[in-house]
Structure formats: C-alpha cells, structure tokens
Amino acid sequence: MIYTSNQEKIAQKLDKGSEISSWKDWKWQLKHLVRTVEQFENLTGIKFDEEEKHGLEETFSKFPLSITPYYLSLINKKNYRNDPVFKQAFGSVHELQTDASELSDPLSEDQDSPVEGITHRYPDRVLFHVSNICAMYCRHCTRKRKVGDVDYVPSKDQLRKGIEYIKNTPQVRDVLLSGGDPFMLPDSMIDWLLSEIQAIPHVEVIRIGTRVPVVLPYRITDDLIAILKKYQPLWINTHFNHPRELSASASEAITMLADAGFPLGNQSVLLADVNDCPRIMKSLVHKLVKNRIRPYYLYQCDLSEGLAHFRTPIGKGIEIMESLIGHTSGFARPTYVIDAPGGGGKIPVMPNYIISWSTNKVVLRNYEGVITTYKEPDSYERRMCDRNCNNCDLELDLREADESDSIGIEKLLSDSYDNISLVPEDNERLLRRNEEEDEEKGA
Numbered sequence: 554m555i556y557t558s559n560q561e562k563i564a565q566k567l568d569k570g571s572e573i574s575s576w577k578d579w580k581w582q583l584k585h586l587v588r589t590v591e592q593f594e595n596l597t598g599i600k601f602d603e604e605e606k607h608g609l610e611e612t613f614s615k616f617p618l619s620i621t622p623y624y625l626s627l628i629n630k631k632n633y634r635n636d637p638v639f640k641q642a643f644g645s646v647h648e649l650q651t652d653a654s655e656l657s658d659p660l661s662e663d664q665d666s667p668v669e670g671i672t673h674r675y676p677d678r679v680l681f682h683v684s685n686i687c688a689m690y691c692r693h694c695t696r697k698r699k700v701g702d703v704d705y706v707p708s709k710d711q712l713r714k715g716i717e718y719i720k721n722t723p724q725v726r727d728v729l730l731s732g733g734d735p736f737m738l739p740d741s742m743i744d745w746l747l748s749e750i751q752a753i754p755h756v757e758v759i760r761i762g763t764r765v766p767v768v769l770p771y772r773i774t775d776d777l778i779a780i781l782k783k784y785q786p787l788w789i790n791t792h793f794n795h796p797r798e799l800s801a802s803a804s805e806a807i808t809m810l811a812d813a814g815f816p817l818g819n820q821s822v823l824l825a826d827v828n829d830c831p832r833i834m835k836s837l838v839h840k841l842v843k844n845r846i847r848p849y850y851l852y853q854c855d856l857s858e859g860l861a862h863f864r865t866p867i868g869k870g871i872e873i874m875e876s877l878i879g880h881t882s883g884f885a886r887p888t889y890v891i892d893a894p895g896g897g898g899k900i901p902v903m904p905n906y907i908i909s910w911s912t913n914k915v916v917l918r919n920y921e922g923v924i925t926t927y928k929e930p931d932s933y934e935r936r937m938c939d940r941n942c943n944n945c946d947l948e949l950d951l952r953e954a955d956e957s958d959s960i961g962i963e964k965l966l967s968d969s970y971d972n973i974s975l976v977p978e979d980n981e982r983l984l985r986r987n988e989e990e991d992e993e994k995g996a
C-alpha cells in the first residue's frame with residue numbers, strides 16, 4: 554500500500570490527525586466523499602472562475618457530484634484539463650448540452666424489466682440491479698438518469714422480488730449483479746444475496762460488475778474475499794478506462810481478487826479525450842493482463858443524456874480494434890460492442906477481414922494487409938448429422954436445449970425452421986403489402 558504525500562495532504566484536510574489506516578478504510582472514504590465544487594477546490598488547489606463555477610453548480614444540481622478521496626488523489630493537478638481521471642470524476646458544463654438523439658433510458662432497461670431490479674434481455678441470463686449506490690458518480694454513467702436518486706440499500710424484501718423471478722425462470726443460468734455497485738452493499742447483505750442466488754438449482758454462474766477496484770480499492774477486504782470465496786463459480790468484471798487508473802492500490806485489490814481465484818474481466822467505455830487513442834488502449838489492455846484481468850468489452854458510449862461530449866464516431870472504435878487484433882495477444886483484446894438503443898442488446902463490431910467469397914473460396918486479409926485465400930471443401934456432407942434434431946440419436950444430453958428454442962439468426966441457420974427471413978414487425982414494405990391485399994379483397 555502506497556500512501557503518497559498528496560494523499561496524506563488530502564486526508565489531513567478532510568480529517569485532521571487521521572492516519573493511513575483511516576485512508577485505507579473504505580468506510581472512511583465514503584464518509585468523506587467530495588460532493589461540492591468548494592470541497593473540490595479546497596482539496597486539490599484547483600480554482601475555477603466565477604462563471605465556470607456557476608455553470609458547474611448548475612450541472613451538479615442536475616447530475617450530482619461524488620468523488621472518493623482516493624480517486625481524487627489520482628488527478629494530475631498540473632494538467633487537470635487533459636487528465637482522464639479528472640474528466641471521469643469531475644464533469645463539465647458540457648453535460649447540460651443535450652443532443653436530440655439522446656434518451657434518458659437508451660437501452661430500454663426499464664421496459665425490459667419484468668420485476669423491479671431485473672432486466673431480462675437475453676435468453677439465458679439476467680441483469681440484477683442490487684444496489685443503487687455508487688462510491689463515485691462516473692460522469693459517463695449510462696444510467697445517468699438514476700444517478701443521484703436517493704442512495705439507499707435495498708431491503709431484503711425488495712431483493713426477494715428479483716430472486717423470486719430468477720427462481721421462477723428456469724432458463725436463467727447466469728445472473729449478473731450490477732447496480733449501482735453491488736460492492737456498496739454491506740458484507741452481510743452480499744453474503745445473503747449470493748447464498749440465495751446460488752441456492753437456485755438452475756443458476757450455474759453468478760457475475761458481479763463493479764467499479765470498486767478502480768474508485769475505492771480499499772473496499773476489497775479480506776472479509777469480503779472470504780465471503781465471495783464461498784460462491785464460486787463467481788466471475789468479476791471491473792471497469793478500468795485508462796492505464797493511469799491502475800495505481801498501486803488498485804493493483805493490490807486486483808491481486809487479492811485474482812489470488813482468491815475469481816476470473817477477472819474488464820469492461821471499458823470508449824470516451825472522447827479520455828481513451829480514444831490506439832496507444833492509450835494498447836497500454837491499458839497490457840496493464841490489465843499484467844494484472845490478470847482479461848479485457849472483456851470495449852463499449853461504444855451510449856446515447857444517454859448528457860454524454861454527447863464523451864461520444865466518438867464508431868470509426869474510432871474500429872480503428873482501436875484494428876490496432877489490437879493481430880498486433881497484440883489475443884487475450885488482451887476486448888470485443889468492441891454497441892449496446893443497441895431500444896434494448897436490442899450488445900452488438901459486436903469489428904474491422905472486416907473477409908474481403909470476398911465465392912462458393913468454394915474465401916479471400917481474407919490479415920492485420921498486416923496480406924491478402925490470402927482459404928479454399929473451402931468442394932462438398933460438405935454432414936456424416937454425423939441427419940439434420941433431424943428432434944430425433945437425434947447421438948447421445949448429446951442437451952436436455953432443454955433443443956433446436957426449436959433457437960432465436961434470431963441462429964434460427965435462420967437451423968434446418969428445422971422454414972422461414973427464410975426475419976422482418977421487423979412494422980416493416981413498411983410489408984405493411985403496404987397487407988394494405989394492398991386488403992384492398993384487393995375489398996374490391
């Protein structure tokens with residue numbers, strides 16, 4: 554644990570006479586959250602002029618401010634306007650400039666919610682919002698609509714609604730705990746919640762999405778680890794966006810989680826002027842894998858209100874992926890995804906590697922620009938499979954997973970489904986056809 558002189562100065566201003574043990578106490582950190590412009594100025598020595606201060610206060614009355622003293626201590630005061638830590642933590646007047654394409658709930662999480670706290674979007678997994686508290690309010694939060702709603706720890710009764718839903722929905726094999734931040738719950742609550750979910754026979758894995766290792770690494774305590782260890786297989790996804798966030802304290806927290814055996818992933822958001830650069834991203838993913846964290850997703854910034862100044866064109870993400878694929882370890886590259894507005898879910902996007910295709914040959918290019926061909930088999934007969942999935946005599950033991958359950962493109966690809974296309978419900982061309990048919994009938 555490194556206690557820098559800067560951290561010590563901040564700690565003394567917040568709590569005179571406090572020692573390093575206070576700084577390292579996550580509850581002390583939460584007691585001293587930085588929530589106003591004055592506090593921020595006082596602790597960092599950064600000063601804003603009256604006009605800017607006025608604008609900032611207006612911004613924070615709509616989208617509140619909350620920074621942990623730890624995360625604040627990472628700000629590079631000398632060059633704060635260009636500092637990725639400052640930009641993610643402190644916010645700017647640009648948040649009030651909304652764009653016509655923005656939506657308060659761009660992912661329709663509230664609409665895809667069968668019961669309070671659950672978003673059920675994909676066939677076999679659910680998102681369970683188990684807390685609405687965050688240690689820090691990230692300025693780029695996709696759930697910005699909810700930031701600053703009264704912080705409360707949900708009661709067991711509230712959480713039971715979600716647990717009941719999972720119990721009654723046997724196709725759910727993967728439960729993703731999110732929030733807010735699940736690690737903002739008290740240890741006893743985390744223990745109870747995990748034990749309830751793990752007791753559901755059809756739940757195979759639990760995942761926790763948390764930004765605590767980034768903004769409040771001291772929350773990862775031996776006590777917390779001891780609780781989590783009871784609930785393997787437990788996957789943990791963190792949210793580092795910039796190499797500077799991988800401080801000594803963050804690394805220590807990550808080491809504790811990795812040593813305890815949890816598979817660790819990282820979800821980054823592509824943010825203008827924070828990490829929209831192939832060199833920054835390459836450095837980030839290298840630092841992540843050195844810390845035993847596997848880059849999982851790189852998100853295109855959502856269309857949430859107040860995030861216009863953070864958004865980049867999709868081309869920037871593709872450029873970053875182009876710089877990673879082939880150029881560095883396969884396990885160091887995330888999947889770049891766009892979370893479809895309206896609740897379509899995450900859509901992966903990549904540079905194109907297939908240049909052309911005939912019935913027996915594919916033309917591809919590699920990361921260096923080499924163009925190559927792959928010769929496909931002249932005939933492809935499935936000897937193992939007679940395409941009769943419902944009467945399959947290979948003892949595959951697939952249980953419920955029969956072919957008729959497939960959806961989307963998977964369904965189009967299957968042989969036991971006759972339709973040749975998937976068409977949106979309100980497709981104008983088809984609506985017109987129906988109208989014409991009705992007219993003919995009427996005539």
Ligand SMILES: *Cc1c(COP(=O)(O)O)cnc(C)c1O
Pocket residue numbers: 672673674675678679680729899
């Ligand atoms: C992201 C997300 C998941 C998990 O998706 P994976 O691709 O399996 O990581 C599940 N539910 C919702 C609503 C999500 O947004």
